[in-house]
Amino acid sequence: MTDTDEVRLARVALGCLAEPGNRELGVLVRQVGPVDALDRLLKGYVSERLHDTARLRLADEPDAHRLAGSLVDSADRLGARIVTPEDDEWPPQLDDLAHLSRAADGRAVERDTDPPQCLWVRGHPALDAVFDRSVAVVGARAASNYGTYVATELAHGLAERDWTVVSGGAFGIDAAAHRAALAAGGLTAAVLACGVDRPYPLGHANLFDRIGEAGLLISEWPLGAAPHRLRFLIRNRVIAALTRGTVVVEAAGRSGARQTLGRARALGRAAMAVPGPVTSAMSVGCHAELREVGTRLVNNYREVLEEVGRIGDDLAPMPRGLDRPHDTLDPIAAQLLDAVPPRRASSAEEIAATAGVSGRDARRTLPSLVAAGFVVEHDNGYRLAPRPS
Amino acid sequence: MTDTDEVRLARVALGCLAEPGNRELGVLVRQVGPVDALDRLLKGYVSERLHDTARLRLADEPDAHRLAGSLVDSADRLGARIVTPEDDEWPPQLDDLAHLSRAADGRAVERDTDPPQCLWVRGHPALDAVFDRSVAVVGARAASNYGTYVATELAHGLAERDWTVVSGGAFGIDAAAHRAALAAGGLTAAVLACGVDRPYPLGHANLFDRIGEAGLLISEWPLGAAPHRLRFLIRNRVIAALTRGTVVVEAAGRSGARQTLGRARALGRAAMAVPGPVTSAMSVGCHAELREVGTRLVNNYREVLEEVGRIGDDLAPMPRGLDRPHDTLDPIAAQLLDAVPPRRASSAEEIAATAGVSGRDARRTLPSLVAAGFVVEHDNGYRLAPRPS
Structure with a gap:
């Protein structure tokens, strides 16, 4: 048996003789390696709890190496x-x-x-x-x-x-x-x-x-x-x-x-x-x-x-609902558009007051909203353009 | 008109002449008080934007105090x-x-x-x-x-x-x-x-x-x-x-x-x-x-x-699902109970091995689980007691 095989068989035996995750056994294996750890476990140089478990699991087949070997064989067959x-x-x-x-x-x-x-x-x-x-x-x-x-x-x-x-x-x-x-x-x-x-x-x-x-x-x-x-x-x-x-x-x-x-x-x-x-x-x-x-x-x-995911690789898009076309407007224009009434037309000054912008800004900006199709002129004032349905 | 009434009427007028939340107006009111702030607003010693809004809202009733007074009267009637x-x-x-x-x-x-x-x-x-x-x-x-x-x-x-x-x-x-x-x-x-x-x-x-x-x-x-x-x-x-x-x-x-x-x-x-x-x-x-x-x-x-809520006053209970009776057991006993098989009986040693406790602890503790009604003895071993349905 090579050293590699011996280590491997010791690992298999250790995995059978203690419940997985046992910290005492893990620490021991890290300290002395699997082969010596198995040796100490079998000789009882471990806690009573760990030794009791190992002895019980060897009740039918007292030779730990034979136990491990037969499990390896079964795995091969499967x-x-x-x-x-x-x-x-x-x-x-x-x-x-x-x-x-x-x-x-x-x-x-x-x-x-x-x-x-x-x-x-x-x-x-x-x-x-x-x-x-x-x-x-x-x-x-x-x-x-x-x-x-x-x-x-x-x-x-x-x-x-x-x-x-x-x-x-x-x-x-x-x-x-x-x-x-x-x-x-x-x-x-x-x-x-x-x-x-x-x-x-x-x-x-x-x-x-x-x-x-x-x-x-x-x-x-x-x-x-x-x-x-x-x-x-x-x-x-x-x-x-x-x-x-x-x-x-x-x-x-x-x-x-x-x-x-x-x-x-x-x-x-x-x-x-x-x-x-x-x-x-x-x-x-x-x-x-x-x-x-x-x-x-x-x-x-x-x-x-x-x-x-790795950074820059798998990024989710921000959930933000449907984009509205006027998300691309500048702040003053967007503000004015929000203040334009849907039906009855309002004057540029009224719209400016609601939007909280100056009358001059409103008179300057509203015509561009008309040109972009968001707003229509009506009765010497402005109202929203009908939406395409 | 008392000073109090004058401040009050100025507040009402300011609430009408600017869109609520206007920061420029808020800062001005905190600096000079509502009465002087209204005076400055009416005289145009404010930004063009703020002045435009105020003038528009005074289009029908140019006297701000009369406008505010009539709104106060309407509120009284309502x-x-x-x-x-x-x-x-x-x-x-x-x-x-x-x-x-x-x-x-x-x-x-x-x-x-x-x-x-x-x-x-x-x-x-x-x-x-x-x-x-x-x-x-x-x-x-x-x-x-x-x-x-x-x-x-x-x-x-x-x-x-x-x-x-x-x-x-x-x-x-x-x-x-x-x-x-x-x-x-x-x-x-x-x-x-x-x-x-x-x-x-x-x-x-x-x-x-x-x-x-x-x-x-x-x-x-x-x-x-x-x-x-x-x-x-x-x-x-x-x-x-x-x-x-x-x-x-x-x-x-x-x-x-x-x-x-x-x-x-x-x-x-x-x-x-x-x-x-x-x-x-x-x-x-x-x-x-x-x-x-x-x-x-x-x-x-x-x-x-x-x-x-105030600390210690309105506290929500922790959501943790239904309590199980053996939540009250000590750790070793709870661990053993989790490892007791439901149907076919196991020996104290087998149960100890699965639970990761020593055989001595298992032999000492399992009888108390029997006494408490969680476990029954059967075929020289232990299995879970049937659950009350």
Whole structure:
């Protein structure tokens, strides 16, 4: 076995023997490397908590290297691959997670936010290229028709402009985002909270197959791992870290999507939310986020690109309603035009008084408004020209 | 005539002879007082523009004092009153407008934002008391059913809590706000861009009568003044200055309500907007404002009160979805509970591994979760207790 293979197998073993994100293990690996870290873990030179977990996961197969080896073989048979930080395609932005530490409330999901030891991948494209231009589109499982529509529009627009749409593979907003990206012929990646051989939810088995063919299915958990509720929360930090920004399309007051958004904000990624009717329970979480500093309201994919795109590249146009022809007039002329009555004609002096300009300015400027077709002379005065309908 | 009467009549004359908000006139009045300012205006010791306007408005009645006197008489006959800065009930917050200066784009409506010289009032309550606790609720004339509903809910909630609802008397959002405040038995004030004897729009004649009886109709323009388009924009600064904050409920991309909101922000008042579907043209202006720094998203009247209310007084509850019973558990117990499987039982060690806690902690804590009814023992392991439906 080469040194490279040994490191790789140690990463796989570490990814199986501890719950992903474990900070103690991450620090140890950074200090002594994966091979020595695995050795210390197996010998119990770690906290009781970490050692208990590892021993339990070795209950059926006590040899950690054999366990890892058989998982690698299974991945080969499935056509899946394992990507570690030592590989060229490893997305370097995941390493930002080493510096992510949230409120110390004692919960592992807040404390243990370290980068994954390895990723299990179904799909062909190289990870680094796929995630360099990527946006997370996430939200409620119990999405409304409105939310589904907006997620579809967003993901379609992003995918058409060669941005990878990343989501969590769940019902509702996640599924709408994946499907729209596929429909646009773009790239999409589902980051799962279970083994990539184990579709969850079951109803998305076909969707996951399509994503695995045209895009990427990835997970920190080894093949066969079951989706526990906590794992969705652990997984969310990877969605936030992989992408340049996260958009929440719909979210109830209490929602995993809000946690992903919080992670994105803490990592310095663009944090975005789509507003909705204040009468909709599915927009309560979005609006709560938008009331916080650091989350940006987005109406469409152009505004998303404005947040995540390179400067000067993807800029959204200012929303300003329809231009009116007299937007091009100089200030005095525009002011006078606003003061010209629509029906009964007024004198230049009356119009000047209403507009707040001098009579001389009015007498000088009104004829040019007549010449430009905005105003007509009538009864020794001026009134607006009839509008073309 | 007493000195007081002379000052009062001069204010009325100045309010007629120049377009309200004229900065040159405002500065002059602050320098020499209303009586001398009127004298200088009549003698032409002012800019040509200001002098032209005054002369035009004296075309039918060349004596400014007679003109003002006859307007005062008309107001008496109508049951209207005139309030000047010399009166006790003058709302002092209007004087903040003397310091409001907007982008110098040359347009009078941006440049001339001075306080009114006087206000024409229909309605009994004293102005200072009415506007001390007041919020402006404004928005699109072409409001959607959604916007009308939200404006109604907001205004009703504010009026019920003894906040005056201020708006502009227009169709759509303005009318919904006035009507809801009246329905709640609260105070509402319409700030008009024409004489208070001249209902505009005509279809609101009955509404204005009701507001005049139960609340206030006020205007800077003398009786008989016509509503020009420019006057709505001039008027908006008064709505922003009178109130502690302005809420835009719906607004198209180009909208007078957005101008009012900008004034509120420039005056240091609370600037608020209600979100809506990104698919609605009537929310485009609200969302554009919410993308600017300084405008706060509000979902309901409680959040409006949080922005405008006194500290510690009117605070909105945090939106966080329904509380779950195990929100009260300590962190280790909550973590374990999240990791307990719903159907097939798991051992304490397996649950500990998933939760990321030590086996000892799991063995110590799981029995208390059983005792509390969250978890049941089963097959030498633990699974979630069935939920009460």
